[in-house]
Amino acid sequence: MRDAAALSPLLDVRDLRTYFHTFAGTVRAVNGVSFEVGYGEVMGLVGESGGGKSVVGFSILGLIDSPGKIEGGKILLEGQDLVEAGEERLRTVRGREISMVFQDPMTSLNPLHTVGQQMDEVLRLHSDLGTDARHKACVDMLESVGISRAAERLKAYPHQFSGGMRQRVVIAIAMLASPKLIIADEPTTALDVTIQSQILKLMRTQIADKGASMILITHDLAVVSEMADHITVLYCGNVVERGRTRDLIENPAHPYTRGLIDSIPDTTERLDRLSQIPGSVPDIRNLPTGCNFRDRCPRAQALCAKDEPVLTPQHDGLLAACHFPLKAGERP
Amino acid sequence: MLGYLLKRLIQMLLVLWVVSVIVFLMMSFTGDPVFMVVPIDATDAEIAQARRLLGLDQSLMVQYWKFITSLLQGDFGRSYVFRQPAMTLILERMPATVEMVLVAMVLAVVVAIPLGVYAGANPNGRLSRIIMSSSLLGISLPGFWVGMVLIYLFAVNWGIFPSSGRGDTAEILGLRISLLTWDGWHHIVLPAVTLSLGTMAILLRMTRAGMMEVARQDYMKFARAKGATRGDVLYKHGLKNALIPVVTIFGLQLGDLIAFATITETIFSWPGMGKLLIDSIYRADRPVIVVYLMLVALIFVVINFLVDIVYTLIDPRITLK
Numbered sequence: 001m002r003d004a005a006a007l008s009p010l011l012d013v014r015d016l017r018t019y020f021h022t023f024a025g026t027v028r029a030v031n032g033v034s035f036e037v038g039y040g041e042v043m044g045l046v047g048e049s050g051g052g053k054s055v056v057g058f059s060i061l062g063l064i065d066s067p068g069k070i071e072g073g074k075i076l077l078e079g080q081d082l083v084e085a086g087e088e089r090l091r092t093v094r095g096r097e098i099s100m101v102f103q104d105p106m107t108s109l110n111p112l113h114t115v116g117q118q119m120d121e122v123l124r125l126h127s128d129l130g131t132d133a134r135h136k137a138c139v140d141m142l143e144s145v146g147i148s149r150a151a152e153r154l155k156a157y158p159h160q161f162s163g164g165m166r167q168r169v170v171i172a173i174a175m176l177a178s179p180k181l182i183i184a185d186e187p188t189t190a191l192d193v194t195i196q197s198q199i200l201k202l203m204r205t206q207i208a209d210k211g212a213s214m215i216l217i218t219h220d221l222a223v224v225s226e227m228a229d230h231i232t233v234l235y236c237g238n239v240v241e242r243g244r245t246r247d248l249i250e251n252p253a254h255p256y257t258r259g260l261i262d263s264i265p266d267t268t269e270r271l272d273r274l275s276q277i278p279g280s281v282p283d284i285r286n287l288p289t290g291c292n293f294r295d296r297c298p299r300a301q302a303l304c305a306k307d308e309p310v311l312t313p314q315h316d317g318l319l320a321a322c323h324f325p326l327k328a329g330e331r332p
Numbered sequence: 333m334l335g336y337l338l339k340r341l342i343q344m345l346l347v348l349w350v351v352s353v354i355v356f357l358m359m360s361f362t363g364d365p366v367f368m369v370v371p372i373d374a375t376d377a378e379i380a381q382a383r384r385l386l387g388l389d390q391s392l393m394v395q396y397w398k399f400i401t402s403l404l405q406g407d408f409g410r411s412y413v414f415r416q417p418a419m420t421l422i423l424e425r426m427p428a429t430v431e432m433v434l435v436a437m438v439l440a441v442v443v444a445i446p447l448g449v450y451a452g453a454n455p456n457g458r459l460s461r462i463i464m465s466s467s468l469l470g471i472s473l474p475g476f477w478v479g480m481v482l483i484y485l486f487a488v489n490w491g492i493f494p495s496s497g498r499g500d501t502a503e504i505l506g507l508r509i510s511l512l513t514w515d516g517w518h519h520i521v522l523p524a525v526t527l528s529l530g531t532m533a534i535l536l537r538m539t540r541a542g543m544m545e546v547a548r549q550d551y552m553k554f555a556r557a558k559g560a561t562r563g564d565v566l567y568k569h570g571l572k573n574a575l576i577p578v579v580t581i582f583g584l585q586l587g588d589l590i591a592f593a594t595i596t597e598t599i600f601s602w603p604g605m606g607k608l609l610i611d612s613i614y615r616a617d618r619p620v621i622v623v624y625l626m627l628v629a630l631i632f633v634v635i636n637f638l639v640d641i642v643y644t645l646i647d648p649r650i651t652l653k
Contacts, residue, residue: 061557066456087562095559102557107550112572112647125559157648173558 116154452543470533542574
């Protein structure tokens with residue numbers, strides 16, 4: 001285990017609050033989220049749709065558009081606060097220090113520019129390389145994400161590629177300037193199942209080769225348990241549980257995490273019915289008092305309606321925000 | 333590609349033929365041009381002779397047949413009034429119209445695109461609201477009114493620009509061009525501004541709508557996540573994707589202004605072909621009207637063809653077939 005005092009993390013997000021001020025009221029999409037990402041580490045950010053996962057990713061890059069606004073907290077990249085940084089500084093962070101892979105490769109590439117132009121743009125922005133050197137770097141990068149005849153494919157347009165190929169291109173663009181951190185927002189959700197594992201494997205090798213870190217945003221616990229070193233579970237804009245992947249998957253302390261894990265279909269057991277978490281995510285504009293999860297929680301008691309639980313240490317070094325956490329091995 | 337060009341050519345000839353039939357039919361319902369030619373006190377014998385000379389004594393079918401056959405031999409007919417080939421009359425006046433329209437279109441684009449991009453990128457800004465309200469004025473104010481106000485202010489009151497005529501021209505390749513002389517530029521400002529306002533407003537609104545649509549696309553956010561500057565994101569990634577409808581409208585407006593700048597030309601006494609059309613309609617100068625409208629149809633067909641080619645330059649997913 002690394003010594004937290006001796007080695008500061010690559011990214012330290014502290015009490016991040018990103019709100020959207022809409023006509024229907026203020027949406028606290030991210031409401032006090034804290035986590036760390038160490039050097040070379042993969043951090044999984046997990047939760048249901050509408051849990052604020054993507055907003056965390058866009059907040060880190062300063063890409064929150066009106067009516068959204070970062071209302072509080074710090075995003076420390078190697079000690080430097082990105083919330084306080086101006087647009088000029090953020091532009092040198094984007095693509096060079098932190099890059100992003102979007103969910104849908106069919107829409108994240110510009111249809112009117114060649115793949116080569118879109119790759120070259122990154123190097124023109126973030127390197128001093130000449131035209132030939134940039135071209136060579138693009139060819140090498142495209143080959144390293146598994147696209148053959150790369151020099152030729154650079155002249156092609158996105159619509160001439162399949163979905164999986166496009167996501168490889170997106171990953172190539174994200175890796176091109178050798179960033180320290182990749183934020184991957186549901187990178188395989190829009191792809192065929194057969195392609196998914198290829199893309200995940202590619203991302204893992206790319207990150208390992210470059211010694212980069214990654215925040216993997218996903219609703220898919222199965223994916224994250226394979227890829228991540230640490231997991232942060234979000235629910236309604238709050239962190240409900242954090243910990244090392246193995247500990248969190250095997251013995252989660254929060255009933256919500258337990259529910260997510262049990263929702264993964266288990267092929268070794270034959271069940272009549274898939275397990276699910278009852279109910280649905282509450283309206284984020286109008287959250288209940290106390291614990292946000294209590295209406296869906298099998299362990300909820302009177303206290304849960306009164307006080308909002310805070311992250312507290314649990315077994316195996318897990319942190320969970322629950323008044324009645326699960327003990328190691330306990331089922332709800 | 334060759335097949336495509338051939339197809340377009342056949343299409344073009346078809347359009348021109350249909351236009352010639354429609355125009356010829358319509359002309360035959362709009363009164364007897366012979367009375368425009370003969371003196372008021374002409375005798376019946378003189379009228380009959382004039383009619384025979386103009387070929388108006390024959391049936392419409394025969395007239396049309398003569399018109400088409402001589403047209404295929406390069407003879408577009410003679411003006412009843414000027415006794416000159418109709419085509420020559422029109423082509424003489426065409427440079428004046430075309431240069432005024434080109435100045436107007438360039439002005440419209442240069443103003444409309446940046447303002448439209450700005451208004452689309454900042455839809456709630458105060459400046460955007462001002463831009464959009466002004467563009468509503470540009471669309472709704474009629475050209476003749478704008479022209480008269482401009483004349484009143486800039487020509488009558490302040491005396492900055494002349495109110496009428498084309499000023500000095502210089503000849504190049506047999507064409508008389510105002511844009512080659514300073515006096516010509518001086519004269520072209522007011523009519524060109526008058527002509528450009530409507531197009532400017534439409535192009536501005538199209539650009540804004542396109543940019544607002546494009547702003548929601550993932551590739552815009554992805555471009556920002558790459559670290560691209562705001563200008564690059566808006567113009568290189570955004571505008572190009574918003575351009576197809578803008579180019580379409582541009583083409584239509586260009587044809588429309590060249591063909592029917594009539595009102596502006598009349599107000600500013602600009603000796604262009606629009607003014608010739610109006611005068612010819614007053615005088616029932618049928619050959620000029622027919623050739624004029626066929627030329628207009630040709631201009632539209634050619635502009636549409638060019639617009640289609642521009643589409644393929646903008647969007648690689650569009651192919652000519």
